[in-house]
Amino acid sequence: MTAIDLGAPVNTVLLLLILYQIQRLVFPSVKSPSETPNDFHTSYSWMPKAHPPVILYETYTPKTLVPFDGKDGGRILLAIKGKVFDVTAGRNFYGPDGMYGNFAGRDASRGMAKQSFDVEMLTPIDQALDKLADLTPSEIENMNGWIDHFSAKYIVCGELVENDSI
Ligand code: HEM
Numbered sequence: 001m002t003a004i005d006l007g008a009p010v011n012t013v014l015l016l017l018i019l020y021q022i023q024r025l026v027f028p029s030v031k032s033p034s035e036t037p038n039d040f041h042t043s044y045s046w047m048p049k050a051h052p053p054v055i056l057y058e059t060y061t062p063k064t065l066v067p068f069d070g071k072d073g074g075r076i077l078l079a080i081k082g083k084v085f086d087v088t089a090g091r092n093f094y095g096p097d098g099m100y101g102n103f104a105g106r107d108a109s110r111g112m113a114k115q116s117f118d119v120e121m122l123t124p125i126d127q128a129l130d131k132l133a134d135l136t137p138s139e140i141e142n143m144n145g146w147i148d149h150f151s152a153k154y155i156v157c158g159e160l161v162e163n164d165s166i
Pocket residue numbers: 087090093100111112114115116117146153
């Protein structure tokens with residue numbers, strides 16, 4: 001059996017390398033940055049620049065929903081059968097210049113059921129919620145189809161209840 005010649009330059013280098021790696025494992029660098037980095041560099045202790053936007057599930061009334069009509073460039077919400085959808089991502093449809101902008105900030109149930117954006121489809125915001133009692137089965141089916149479409153595409157961010165009930 002040949003003994004390893006630790007004096008040979010190549011072995012000395014390898015030995016030093018191994019010792020260096022061992023000391024890095026045993027005494028890892030714990031230097032903490034003066035500020036929390038917000039980009040990934042070499043450590044895992046970093047934070048995103050800003051918290052990603054959160055959507056809270058809230059209770060709305062016709063009056064509190066109406067400011068979310070997107071006219072100020074902000075969020076756009078609409079309701080169908082008591083479910084409030086955040087349709088901000090569909091600003092092209094529901095923004096002030098959108099084809100369906102009439103539904104923004106409103107209870108869109110009747111319009112969705114009857115496939116109409118006539119102004120009579122919208123219940124005035126100071127009145128009781130539309131009970132939709134006169135809808136035909138096919139109109140209800142149509143409205144439910146829209147609920148499925150919206151549920152797949154947008155986030156349900158709240159429920160719509162009567163004015164002054166919260
Ligand atoms: C002239 C008649 C109409 C035309 C040409 C039309 C056209 C369109 C088109 C091209 C889209 C986009 C489809 C997609 O990319 O997924 C769309 C979506 C839609 N349409 Fe119409 N539409 C008409 C009438 C109506 C009416 C009367 C309503 C009333 C409820 C309506 C409600 C909607 C809704 C809610 C969407 C979905 C938008 C979204 O995904 O956020 N449309 N329409």
